[in-house]
Amino acid sequence: MRNSLKIxxxxxxxxxxxxxxxxxYNVRADMKKKPAPLLNPGTGKPVTFEDLQPVFxxxxxxxxxxxxxxxxxxxxxxxxxxxxxxxxxxVRAYFLEQALGTPAHIYYKFEGNNTSGSHKLNSAIAxxxxxxxxxxxxxxxxxxxxxxxxxxxxxxxFFGLDCQVYMVKVSYEQKPFRREVMRTYGASVTPSPSMxxxxxxxxxxxxxxxxxxxxxxxxxxxxxxxxxxxYRYVLGSVLNQVLLHQSVIGLxxxxxxxxxxxxxxxxxxxxxxxxxxxxxxxxxxxxKLRGEADYDILAVEPASCPSFTRGKYAYDFCDTGKVCPLAxxxxxxxxxxxxxxxxxxxxxxxxxxxLSELYDQGxxxxxxxxxxxxxxxxKLFAQTEGILPAPESSHAIRATxxxxxxxxxxxxxxxxxxxxxxxxxxxxxxxxxxxxxxxSDYIPTDEDIAKSLAQLPKVEG
Amino acid sequence: MRNSLKIxxxxxxxxxxxxxxxxxYNVRADMKKKPAPLLNPGTGKPVTFEDLQPVFxxxxxxxxxxxxxxxxxxxxxxxxxxxxxxxxxxVRAYFLEQALGTPAHIYYKFEGNNTSGSHKLNSAIAxxxxxxxxxxxxxxxxxxxxxxxxxxxxxxxFFGLDCQVYMVKVSYEQKPFRREVMRTYGASVTPSPSMxxxxxxxxxxxxxxxxxxxxxxxxxxxxxxxxxxxYRYVLGSVLNQVLLHQSVIGLxxxxxxxxxxxxxxxxxxxxxxxxxxxxxxxxxxxxKLRGEADYDILAVEPASCPSFTRGKYAYDFCDTGKVCPLAxxxxxxxxxxxxxxxxxxxxxxxxxxxLSELYDQGxxxxxxxxxxxxxxxxKLFAQTEGILPAPESSHAIRATxxxxxxxxxxxxxxxxxxxxxxxxxxxxxxxxxxxxxxxSDYIPTDEDIAKSLAQLPKVEG
Numbered sequence: 001m002r003n004s005l006k007i008x009x010x011x012x013x014x015x016x017x018x019x020x021x022x023x024x025y026n027v028r029a030d031m032k033k034k035p036a037p038l039l040n041p042g043t044g045k046p047v048t049f050e051d052l053q054p055v056f057x058x059x060x061x062x063x064x065x066x067x068x069x070x071x072x073x074x075x076x077x078x079x080x081x082x083x084x085x086x087x088x089x090x091v092r093a094y095f096l097e098q099a100l101g102t103p104a105h106i107y108y109k110f111e112g113n114n115t116s117g118s119h120k121l122n123s124a125i126a127x128x129x130x131x132x133x134x135x136x137x138x139x140x141x142x143x144x145x146x147x148x149x150x151x152x153x154x155x156x157x158f159f160g161l162d163c164q165v166y167m168v169k170v171s172y173e174q175k176p177f178r179r180e181v182m183r184t185y186g187a188s189v190t191p192s193p194s195m196x197x198x199x200x201x202x203x204x205x206x207x208x209x210x211x212x213x214x215x216x217x218x219x220x221x222x223x224x225x226x227x228x229x230x231y232r233y234v235l236g237s238v239l240n241q242v243l244l245h246q247s248v249i250g251l252x253x254x255x256x257x258x259x260x261x262x263x264x265x266x267x268x269x270x271x272x273x274x275x276x277x278x279x280x281x282x283x284x285x286x287x288k289l290r291g292e293a294d295y296d297i298l299a300v301e302p303a304s305c306p307s308f309t310r311g312k313y314a315y316d317f318c319d320t321g322k323v324c325p326l327a328x329x330x331x332x333x334x335x336x337x338x339x340x341x342x343x344x345x346x347x348x349x350x351x352x353x354x355l356s357e358l359y360d361q362g363x364x365x366x367x368x369x370x371x372x373x374x375x376x377x378x379k380l381f382a383q384t385e386g387i388l389p390a391p392e393s394s395h396a397i398r399a400t401x402x403x404x405x406x407x408x409x410x411x412x413x414x415x416x417x418x419x420x421x422x423x424x425x426x427x428x429x430x431x432x433x434x435x436x437x438x439x440s441d442y443i444p445t446d447e448d449i450a451k452s453l454a455q456l457p458k459v460e461g
Numbered sequence: 462m463r464n465s466l467k468i469x470x471x472x473x474x475x476x477x478x479x480x481x482x483x484x485x486y487n488v489r490a491d492m493k494k495k496p497a498p499l500l501n502p503g504t505g506k507p508v509t510f511e512d513l514q515p516v517f518x519x520x521x522x523x524x525x526x527x528x529x530x531x532x533x534x535x536x537x538x539x540x541x542x543x544x545x546x547x548x549x550x551x552v553r554a555y556f557l558e559q560a561l562g563t564p565a566h567i568y569y570k571f572e573g574n575n576t577s578g579s580h581k582l583n584s585a586i587a588x589x590x591x592x593x594x595x596x597x598x599x600x601x602x603x604x605x606x607x608x609x610x611x612x613x614x615x616x617x618x619f620f621g622l623d624c625q626v627y628m629v630k631v632s633y634e635q636k637p638f639r640r641e642v643m644r645t646y647g648a649s650v651t652p653s654p655s656m657x658x659x660x661x662x663x664x665x666x667x668x669x670x671x672x673x674x675x676x677x678x679x680x681x682x683x684x685x686x687x688x689x690x691x692y693r694y695v696l697g698s699v700l701n702q703v704l705l706h707q708s709v710i711g712l713x714x715x716x717x718x719x720x721x722x723x724x725x726x727x728x729x730x731x732x733x734x735x736x737x738x739x740x741x742x743x744x745x746x747x748x749k750l751r752g753e754a755d756y757d758i759l760a761v762e763p764a765s766c767p768s769f770t771r772g773k774y775a776y777d778f779c780d781t782g783k784v785c786p787l788a789x790x791x792x793x794x795x796x797x798x799x800x801x802x803x804x805x806x807x808x809x810x811x812x813x814x815x816l817s818e819l820y821d822q823g824x825x826x827x828x829x830x831x832x833x834x835x836x837x838x839x840k841l842f843a844q845t846e847g848i849l850p851a852p853e854s855s856h857a858i859r860a861t862x863x864x865x866x867x868x869x870x871x872x873x874x875x876x877x878x879x880x881x882x883x884x885x886x887x888x889x890x891x892x893x894x895x896x897x898x899x900x901s902d903y904i905p906t907d908e909d910i911a912k913s914l915a916q917l918p919k920v921e922g
Contacts, residue, residue, distance in 0.1 A: 387576055
């Protein structure tokens with residue numbers, strides 16, 4: 001008999017619905033040195049509201065450019081929608097702790113209990129709300145793993161908006177059922193690069209047989225938005241507005257930890273464009289910035305797409321087609337196309353400007369992990385904690401296990417909190433490869449990275 | 462702007478973990494006329510403990526045969542495991558109500574927030590626990606939709622048991638990724654009917670090209686259990702023990718309704734073998750039996766496999782291979798093989814003996830619904846409530862919508878409670894057919910049913 005089923009408290013902490021945050025937290029307000037502004041690629045000057053208006057919804061542009069307001073009210077309709085699936089639970093990983101034999105206390109904030117399968121719904125519903133409020137007809141977007149596309153499809157259905165999704169081809173092929181979920185919510189889904197846009201045709205011609213990237217899909221979705229009257233483009237990560245919306249994760253996490261009287265020592269999140277990590281850590285970073293508390297914060301990225309750990313902090317294009325503004329960020333270069341890594345949501349060449357600046361200021365650290373090690377961690381987590389995690393989230397699990405094992409050596413009873421961003425129900429092709437021993441790792445060479453970094457735009461910043 | 466986002470209270474009610482039931486409720490204890498006993502097919506006499514011992518775990522046999530103990534303690538290890546994913550939420554379907562414009566208040570008990578995607582885990586962990594406690598090496602089982610197989614795989618992994626799953630061939634083919642989830646939890650999965658058992662080979666020879674049925678898969682799993690030392694067979698539905706374990710659903714539902722001061726008028730559940738419906742309604746039926754309260758209780762079955770509404774209340778074999786004891790139940794005949802209906806979990810020819818007896822006593826009613834109507838309801842539910850439901854669960858959604866629309870006509874503000882047993886993430890082949898307009902209905906003819914009923918065993922009962 002397994003003899004390790006001892007727990008000394010509650011496993012899950014749910015806030016009450018009336019404890020849901022009433023405002024998002026904007027970490028930029030507490031940063032003395034602000035993130036570098038987006039630049040207009042034509043003029044080289046910081047983008048204005050008017051520059052962004054053809055692409056983004058008005059209210060979202062205001063949020064994007066607002067470096068000063070610390071708390072921005074969550075509209076009541078969005079809070080009502082949040083109540084469908086929020087507050088999400090903060091879970092004590094008793095069973096994983098026992099399997100590892102670690103003295104560390106491991107907690108995870110689980111964002112996967114909704115049909116998008118991830119935290120992406122937190123920003124999707126906000127962006128759909130503002131689009132509808134502006135009287136728009138529809139929205140366009142890209143999706144990698146498919147979680148963002150699903151979240152936006154759900155949100156668009158809720159508000160009666162048309163939704164057009166460009167899905168990175170490798171994910172489109174690996175996850176045929178994701179497309180059906182989006183269609184069930186009324187969205188149209190096109191594999192990217194496609195032949196339906198100028199930039200898609202160009203990329204297909206330059207890189208025949210390419211499996212695509214988030215950078216390509218963004219370019220296509222932006223082009224589709226500006227060419228159709230009544231449409232705007234929305235993005236699921238990287239942007240300041242997205243991190244703002246995702247702060248609901250961190251605010252709830254902080255409130256739940258306070259409720260059970262736990263002070264986090266180490267906070268861990270996976271990092272693709274930064275939406276989950278930025279949302280999870282914002283309130284904690286805020287405390288660090290205000291000198292109220294200290295936390296060790298760790299970003300985990302795939303070794304196949306290591307923007308923090310091997311990229312350069314510089315201005316770069318956000319998309320492969322170079323139609324978007326320039327952002328200063330840790331980047332591998334917008335021409336970097338990662339291998340067909342299964343963690344589709346982490347295949348972005350750059351990183352949120354906010355997180356890049358915080359990382360540059362030494363307020364957080366980063367590590368990279370290899371795919372097979374990630375799936376080993378995912379399997380252990382599934383077998384002990386009962387939740388089949390998304391490959392993206394499993395990067396954070398891997399790092400958490402490694403840190404918890406360090407605690408076992410050192411005897412430290414650290415409180416480790418990580419973001420379990422989503423479930424892996426649509427990632428079974430990847431799990432199958434792992435189960436069959438056919439999963440491979442891929443680490444770009446220094447030459448690969450130097451080649452794409454050599455194409456960075458020449459901008460002072 | 463959608464102008465219907467008004468809610469006047471909390472959406473989700475979660476009990477605290479310390480409010481989790483400490484005992485299962487055994488509705489048989491309150492039944493004056495007990496369900497008919499299982500019969501030994503050899504002797505025609507009620508089965509004894511010893512008859513069942515080669516097939517089932519000892520403790521589970523005791524539970525199976527216990528018609529008298531009203532409350533059976535849930536062992537601490539099982540309650541600890543339950544805390545991973547329980548208590549499950551009772552959700553007020555505000556958004557569905559508003560889309561229907563009904564005065565009814567609709568509540569659903571959502572059992573899908575765990576990796577098995579359904580309520581099946583409630584009994585799987587109990588059965589794995591007792592198997593481990595008995596010192597067994599492993600368990601065998603059948604699975605239809607794959608939810609039970611996944612739940613048992615998860616539970617077996619947790620206690621370190623070997624797990625062998627016979628999966629109905631039609632589901633095995635429609636849901637390739639289910640197999641990978643089970644493999645990730647360490648189970649082996651065989652499509653049924655297979656060529657690995659005597660009964661599988663026999664059925665394949667008699668019905669070449671058959672897509673299988675739960676009845677066939679049960680026979681194979683039982684054969685595999687009795688032929689391997691240290692193995693027992695476990696079953697996810699139909700049996701008294703399963704309804705006992707699933708009573709945790711109803712007990713939590715009742716406690717949550719009491720907490721928010723709501724008296725249910727109508728309780729609706731989908732019915733395959735009866736595990737979800739029996740678990741959900743047990744405590745409410747108990748009140749009816751004890752004369753404490755009255756409830757309208759509605760079972761919903763697929764028109765393609767209508768055991769309650771078109772079957773006969775008679776002794777029948779539980780499995781196609783006729784290796785199991787005889788049970789008195791509403792049945793279509795053990796040789797009835799339903800069409801390749803997508804609600805794999807509802808394709809069973811019979812029905813729980815407990816529910817059959819309650820139905821026969823007029824304590825509940827039943828209806829049947831057609832598949833395309835079910836998916837229309839599923840899509841509306843997904844778009845309004847944000848959860849993509851399992852096809853099985855969507856039978857209950859269909860009936861709930863129909864009843865809520867009747868309330869709209871009559872102006873009655875009934876409190877309707879239904880069981881949302883699971884999510885449809887692994888049912889996207891069926892959703893795709895529906896999205897493409899290629900879904901068909903199938904209703905067996907009277908001759909189809911008469912033919913299989915003609916083969917009922919000749920037993921007094």
